[in-house]
Amino acid sequence: MQIAENDDFGSEEITLFADLILPVPVAQLFTYRVPRVINPFIKNGARVVVPFGKNRVVTGVVAKIHQTPPTKYQARYIAELLDDEPLVTPYQIELFHWIADYYLCTVGEVLNVALPSGLKITSQSKIQYNPDFEYYDLLTEEEANLLEEIKKYQSLTYEEVEKRVGATNINHIIKSLIGKRAIILFEEVKEKYKPKVLKKVKLNGRFETRENLMELIAQLDKFPKQQEIIMSYVSQVPIQNVPYSNRAGLEKSFFTQNEAFSDSALSTLIKKGTLEEFEVTVSRFADVAPDFSEGTNIHLTTAQQRAFDEIITQFQSKDTVLLHGVTGSGKTEVYINLAQQVLASGSQVLFLLPEIALTTQIVVRLKKVFGDKLGIYHSKFSDNERVEVWKGVVSGQFQLVVGVRSAIFLPFDSLGLIIVDEEHESSYKQYDPAPRYHARDVAIVAAQRQQAKVLLGSATPALESYYQALNGRYGFVQLLERYGKANLPEFVLIDTKKERKSKKMKFEFSSVLINELQEALNRNEQSIVFQNRRGYSSYLQCEECGWIGECENCAVSLTYHQKDAELRCHYCGHKEKVPKLCPGCSSTKVRTVGFGTEKLEDQLKIFFPTARIARMDLDTTRAKNAYKEMIEDIEQGNVDILVGTQMISKGLDFENVSTVGVFDADRMIHFPDLRSAERAFQLITQVSGRAGRRADRKGRVLIQTGNPSQKILQKIITNDYIGMYEEEIKERENFKYPPFTRLIKLTVKHFDQTTALQSAQKLTQLLLEKMGEDRVLGPQPPLVERIRNRFLFDILIKLEREKVNFRAAKAFILEKVTDILTDKTLKGTDVTIDVDCL
Structure with a gap:
């Protein structure tokens, strides 16, 4: 519904105002006047289009309607009301405000991330002839010709005008016509979302009777191509046996995409009215239609049933329950049974996964049980597909949604259960842009607001979650048996130092690992090779002068990608061609250092030339259906060895995988990070869980390391999660790290290094005045101290959970950050705030 600002609405009516959430990083709501013509229709949660600033048009969401002018x-x-019924629920608006308050960002930033871009509005300048224009004698010939072209159409975009007049530089003519008031410029607002429309054809109703149909076919004897189309239509649509089937028609593409049929013959039949063309709006999720061939009953084992019953019992007194289930224990079957019970009660279920890769296998299993009640929501889907899920949740079409972290923003109104699978995963944390939220923690808050329950599941829980479970804040359930009596894999630690000394290493592979991979191939079994670094090698280095290829925007070396012959920065996306000679000394001795998944893939092809080798990492799975196609290949036995990064470690279930090789364990363990030991345990345990998932075969996991005696490796090979937890939790307590404190990281950025340091030092001093040296650490440069040409300095703030008023502390931090941002002597400084940063 579009409204003009100067409409005359009559003074006796009430004047309404609306506080709007706009997708801009400003810490306030914006009050707009409601045109009286839409007073009866505007509601909280509806989208509106409003002018913002001088030339911008943005989509806002109505947060509150009132009668108080600013x-x-x-x-x-308000320029336009987009929704007859709200697309954003009161629960969501409340949640958006909580996220903004907790994570120290603006509610507009939350809206910008939460709302699919397909639900936002774009504006495009268009040109229209001014019907009041009279002074044609003032126009040049060029202007008159252009004006005549514009008059032929109601309105044209710049591009359309250029095409029609055959000129590429029309700006000066347009500017002159505006000055002479011959044309009007206006903003045409368009909604990005477009329903998927299917073109269909059906037989004219008069031919539905047998007599008329036979007569038509006889008449077309002289036109065999037209007759062939009609005969094919009748063979596909059983109009004689099912009289109403003709109404549904047949997809037009059945004819247009088949070379056997003539396009001109089809067009003729449509023009004559023999066939009628029409359109229907369809869902984009036809590819996940239900498949009930295997039945919908999930039969739980004794151990799974025990875990299921314990979870139900725990939910009587706890809102959040942690399920600690070993890899391959069948947690998904427990999730499905819980979801069935919740849906049967009339409530909704949200199933969160850390990676898009995981959705492929799980969706196949879930759609057999839940059919068209299931919605899927992640970033590989198009804007239109995500909008359909959003609207499907509002309408009640999708009662169960499977998605990655952004699915937490969907407009649920009757949530009964949120499942957070692999709850320990760092993928649930968003780092850029704001809000820098953690989906697991937001899920717990979202559930509280809807009186729902939360189930956290993991074979290697986050230390914070395990701590909360042991201390009674969460319910706690264990599932320590593998499904189908499968055994946990056997671990082998390979000493790469000894292998190198005895010259048994071949490239990056130990002789032990090569032999194991060969034996798996001989048995027609599959293997996984895990290396948590993509690309061919870490970097290029000159053996003569020591030159290393570095990013021009960031203080980091460029990763070498052999397939595309490129050096790439994994921080800012900068790319360079590989130099033929050293840029420093012109030497030809430029060599690769380190290795990534691409290099391991190439080396495996040398060792096993007949093996079918695939790679799963960010570079090979950019396309929408790349995950799905690769997983199908592995499941169908078309891949012998899979090389991949951490995305292969999470929940994928391939029953023919017997061998897993782990590279670079030492780098994971010794990475300079608070969580390095915990994450190494989680990552290696998770990837090892892909091996030996059949009862008749025990898997083997081979870990290459320069120091097999490391404590954390011993805990991994004995599956001693509790031992790892006890050691790590003591360290956290001694050094005042989570879960005993809350951490907030402030990152100060500036294009000038000196100004960045001055800003960071000043901010640190402002914080120290109230917080003290025990709580404020820094400033210090991070591991990568320059990204996108801006120099970075980190300040880490530790706040004790029991002694500190967290809300008051955050308000103080925000006040001091604002002081820095508004300091004219530090102009250009930016500060990002990351609450619960590690």
Whole structure:
């Protein structure tokens, strides 16, 4: 519904104002005047289009309707109401405000991330002839010709005008016509979302009777191509046996995409009215249609049933329950049974996964049980597909949604259960842009607001979650048996130092690992090779002068990608061609250092030339269906060895995988990070869980390391999660790290290094005045101290959980950050705030 600002609405009616959430990083709501013509229709949660600033048009969400005009500025009119019924629920608006408050960002930033871009509005300048224009004698010939072209159409974009007049530089003519008031420029607002429309054809109703149909076919004897189309239509649509089937028609593409049929013959039949063309709006999720061939009953083992019953019991007194189930124990079957019970009660279920890769296998299993009640929501889907899920949740079409972290923002109104699978995964944390939220923690808050329950599941829980479970805040259930009596894999630690000394290493592979991979191939079994670094090698280095290829925007070396002959920065995306000679000394001795998944893939092809080798990492799975196709290949036995990064470690279930090789364990363990030991345990345990998932075969996991005696490796090979937890939790307590404190990281950024340091030092001093040296650490440069040409300095703030008023502390931090951002002597400084940063 579009409204003009100068509409005359009559003074006796009430004047309404609306506080709007706009997708801009400003810490306030914006009050707009509601045109009286839409007073009866506007509701909280509806989207509106409003002018913002000088030339912008943005989509806002109505947060509150009232009768109080703003005191500091003149309220502008809402330009357009987009929704008859709200697409954003009161629960969501409340949650958006909580996220903004907790994570120290603006509610507009939350809206910008939460709302699919397909639900936002774009504006595009268009040109229209001014019907009041009379002074044609003032126009040049060029201007008159252009004006005549514009008059032929109601309105044209710049591009359309250029195409029609055959000119590429029309700006000066347009500017002159505007000055002479011959044309009008206006903003045409368009919604990005477009329903998927299917073109269909059906037989004219008069031919539905047998007599008329036979007569038509006889008449077309002289036109065999037209007759062939009609005969094919009748063979596909049984109009004689099922009289109403003709109404549904047949997809037009059945004819247009088949070379056997003539396009001109089809067009003729449509023009004559023999066939009628029409359109229907369809869902984009036809590819996940239900498949009931295997039945919908999930039969739980004794151990699974025991875990299921314990979870139900725990939910009587706890809102959140942690399920600690070993890899391959069948947690998914427990999740499905819980979801069935919740849906049967009339409530909704949200199933969160850390990686898009995981959705492929799980969706196949879930759609057999839940059919068209299931919605899927992740970033590989198009804007239109995500909008359909959003609207499907609002309408009640999708009662169960499977998605990655952004699915937490969907407009649920009757949530009964949120399942957070692999709850320990760092993928649930968003780092850029704001809000820098953790989906697991937001899920717990979202559930509280809807009186729902939360189930956290993992074979290697986050230390914080395990701590909360042991201390009674969460319920706690264990599932320590593998499904189908399968055994946990056997571990082998390979000493790469000894292998190198005895010259048994071949490239990056030990002789032990090569032999194991060969034996798996001989048995027609599959293997996984895990290396948590993509690309061919870490970097290029000159043997003569020591030159290393570095990013021009970031303080980091460029990763070598052999397939595309490129050096790439994994921080800012900068790319360079590989130099033929050293840029420093012109030497030809430029060599690769380190290795990534691409290099391991190439080396495996040398060792096993007849093996079918695939690679799963960010570079090979960019396309929408790349995950799905690769997983199908592995399941169908078309891949012998899979090389991949951490995305292969999470929940994938391939029953023919017997061998897993782990590279670079030492780098994971010794990475300079608070969580390095915990994450190494989680990552290696998770990837090892892909091996030996059949009862008749025990898997083997081979870990290459320069120091097999490391404590954490011993705990991994004995599956001693509790031992790892006890050691790590003591360290956390001694050094005042989570879960005993909350951490907030402030990153100060500036294009000038000196100004960045001055800003960081000043901010640190402001914080120290109230917080003290025990709580404020820094400033210090991070591991990568320059990204996208801006120099970085980190300040880490530790706040004790029991002694500190967290809300008051955050308000103080925000106040001091604002002081820095508004300091004219530090102009250009930016500060990002990351609450619960590690």
